[in-house]
Amino acid sequence: xxxxxxxxxxxxxxxxxxxxxxxxxxxxxxxxxxxxxMDAENQLRAxxxxxxxxxxxxxxTRISLQNLNPPESYTLTGxxxxxxxxxxxxxxxxxxxxxxxxxxxxxxxxxQVGGKxxxxxxxxxxxxxxxxxxxxxxxxSRELDPSALRIDLDSSESRASSGIPQRxxxxxxxxxxxxxxxxxxxR
Amino acid sequence: xxxxxxxxxxxxxxxxxxxxxxxxxxxxAGGMTLLPTMKxxxxxxxxxxxxxxxxxxxxIRDDGDSLFIAAMTIHAEVASNELVRAGIxxxxxxxxxxxxxxxxxxxxLGGSIANNDPAADYPAALLALDAVVQTDKRxxxxxxxxxxxxxxxxxxxxxxxxxxxxxxxxxxxxxxxNPASRYxxxxxxxxxxxxxxxxxxxGAAACAFRAAELEQALSSxxxxxxxxxxxxxxxxxxxxxxxSPEYRAHLVILLAKRAVAAAGG
Numbered sequence: 001x002x003x004x005x006x007x008x009x010x011x012x013x014x015x016x017x018x019x020x021x022x023x024x025x026x027x028x029x030x031x032x033x034x035x036x037x038m039d040a041e042n043q044l045r046a047x048x049x050x051x052x053x054x055x056x057x058x059x060x061t062r063i064s065l066q067n068l069n070p071p072e073s074y075t076l077t078g079x080x081x082x083x084x085x086x087x088x089x090x091x092x093x094x095x096x097x098x099x100x101x102x103x104x105x106x107x108x109x110x111x112q113v114g115g116k117x118x119x120x121x122x123x124x125x126x127x128x129x130x131x132x133x134x135x136x137x138x139x140x141s142r143e144l145d146p147s148a149l150r151i152d153l154d155s156s157e158s159r160a161s162s163g164i165p166q167r168x169x170x171x172x173x174x175x176x177x178x179x180x181x182x183x184x185x186x187r
Numbered sequence: 188x189x190x191x192x193x194x195x196x197x198x199x200x201x202x203x204x205x206x207x208x209x210x211x212x213x214x215x216a217g218g219m220t221l222l223p224t225m226k227x228x229x230x231x232x233x234x235x236x237x238x239x240x241x242x243x244x245x246x247i248r249d250d251g252d253s254l255f256i257a258a259m260t261i262h263a264e265v266a267s268n269e270l271v272r273a274g275i276x277x278x279x280x281x282x283x284x285x286x287x288x289x290x291x292x293x294x295x296l297g298g299s300i301a302n303n304d305p306a307a308d309y310p311a312a313l314l315a316l317d318a319v320v321q322t323d324k325r326x327x328x329x330x331x332x333x334x335x336x337x338x339x340x341x342x343x344x345x346x347x348x349x350x351x352x353x354x355x356x357x358x359x360x361x362x363x364x365n366p367a368s369r370y371x372x373x374x375x376x377x378x379x380x381x382x383x384x385x386x387x388x389x390g391a392a393a394c395a396f397r398a399a400e401l402e403q404a405l406s407s408x409x410x411x412x413x414x415x416x417x418x419x420x421x422x423x424x425x426x427x428x429x430x431s432p433e434y435r436a437h438l439v440i441l442l443a444k445r446a447v448a449a450a451g452g
Contacts, residue, residue: 053302053337054224056231127336127393 003130007105008149009141013098016105017071019144020094029139031132034058042068052128072096089113105141109133188226192234199243199323199346202236206344209234214346216259216298219290244297244348249274255321257349258297262286265296275316277358277376277450281308284362286369297347300332303339303394305425306370310395311360314387315376317353322346336393355380359449361442362390365429372430373438377401377446379409386443391424391435401443409452411444 009016019025023044027036032049039045042065049058067075077091092109111129141148192209196202206212213232215221216239224230238244244259249270256265265271266283285291285299285308299309300320312318313329320332323346332340341347355378362374371390375398378385384405389395404413419439424432 053304054221055229057229131335 003109003111003133005105005107005109005133005137006151007137007141008151009103009105010101010145010147011103012101013096013103014071016096016103016144019140020074020096021065025140025143029136029143031135031139042066067093105137189228189231191225191232193237194234195237195240197240197242199241199348202238202241202346203323203344205234205236209236212236214238214301216301217261217290217294219286219294219298220302220304221298238297238346247271250351252354254278254352254354255349256296256352258347259295260297262291262294262296262299263288266291274354275352275358277355277360277378278312278316278352281312281360281376284308284364284369290369296350300350301339301341301347303333303335303337304370305336305393305395306365306372306390307395308360308362308371308374308389311371311374311376311387311389312352313350314395314397315358315360315378315385316355317378317380317385319351320347321349321351323348326351330397333395338394353380355385357450357452359446361445361449363438363442373435373442375439375442375446377405377443377450377452379405379450379452384409388419388439391419391439393423393425398439398443401440405447405452409447409450411447411452414440414444414447 023036023038026044027033027046030036030046030048032051034047034049036044036046039062044063044065046061046063047058048061049056061078063076063078065074065076067073073093073095075091075093077089079089090109090111092107095106097104097106109129137150141150194202194205196205202214206214211231211233213221213230213235215235215237221230225232238259241259244257246257247260247264247268247270248255254271254274256271262282262285266279268279271279271282283291286294296309299307300313303310310329310333313320313333318329320327320329322341324342327340334340358376358378360374360376362371364370364374365372373388373390376387376389384402386398386401386405387395388398398419400417400419401414404417407413417440419436421432421436424435426432430438
């Protein structure tokens with residue numbers, strides 16, 4: 001399942017790019033992020049508390065940045081394991097385009113679940129991921145530009161958005177995993 | 188399950204004080220979702236604040252055009268209460284088919300709607316019966332209260348005190364339950380009022396919703412035949428091992444027809 005999003009930020013592209021690569025900025029914007037550290041070049045370690053319904057759980061997660069093409073694009077990948085229940089794996093391609101001194105942020109994210117988790121329901125995963133992405137992007141764009149605009153690409157898949165998706169992405173993956181485990185166990 | 192402190196306040200004021208004094212508190216009503224989640228260690232509240240002893244949160248009242256049901260009323264009581272059976276029989280019927288007898292004798296109206304599980308039955312009743320959720324701070328119309336998947340308009344220190352349901356001319360709820368959990372794979376409640384028809388769907392999407400097209404069709408002709416040929420867009424519906432989005436879309440129309448027929452339309 002793909003999740004796409006696009007955002008317009010009244011900021012130069014370089015600034016958006018820098019913000020996307022600033023651990024402190026990301027920490028502030030990822031919903032539930034308690035800590036985020038740079039382990040190595042383009043390797044991040046985050047501790048994120050996911051809250052969905054009755055679930056409130058913290059996860060350690062590793063995120064890596066690949067295909068870096070500053071200040072234009074990169075790919076974000078992350079993976080979490082949930083023991084016997086399965087795994088979650090995500091990636092997001094983020095693109096920044098400059099238009100008249102403003103920046104267009106576009107992302108396409110993919111999320112896969114495997115093992116028993118995969119039986120649980122892709123729509124719920126999509127819903128939870130989109131929600132987290134929305135929240136993250138909203139936070140991020142407001143930090144840079146209080147009047148940033150979210151653009152709907154199409155009716156169903158477009159809500160989230162671009163720039164920060166990587167982080168978002170990861171946070172979303174974690175929340176989704178928690179939700180899935182819980183869902184799977186309860187039903 | 189991790190350790191936690193357990194509180195059982197006797198008044199709302201006391202409960203609010205405990206909420207603000209605790210480090211990471213969670214309110215518990217029936218605990219039908221919270222307790223399993225805690226047992227799986229997916230939640231670790233420092234303090235549980237049990238609302239069971241607050242007398243203000245119990246009781247059912249007939250207000251003429253509406254019915255007020257207090258938050259801590261268990262499903263079994265809604266199902267068997269004379270005021271509900273006489274005033275809004277469809278609501279008693281809905282409550283009587285939630286979960287199993289254990290759930291119906293522990294689970295509460297307030298707990299269910301505060302959790303807003305996408306497959307729970309009560310959210311459909313909230314939307315179809317034009318309900319207003321009462322909290323210790325304000326009144327919230329159901330459409331604003333149910334804000335998303337497992338999300339409500341409640342603030343972290345806000346407590347549901349009860350729900351006011353508008354009394355319809357006639358109404359019915361039809362659901363296709365998961366045979367194990369009895370959660371709705373899809374569930375539809377229809378309610379006819381003097382000036383409108385409301386159709387609410389649960390179990391099918393990330394959050395319960397009203398089906399505007401079905402409402403329109405039924406407003407001019409309250410009969411199952413009025414729904415012939417109508418379709419629900421499967422694009423936003425849930426997919427899991429129980430049912431595909433297309434199957435759920437089919438179920439919604441089918442269940443809406445059954446509900447209309449059951450309501451006498």
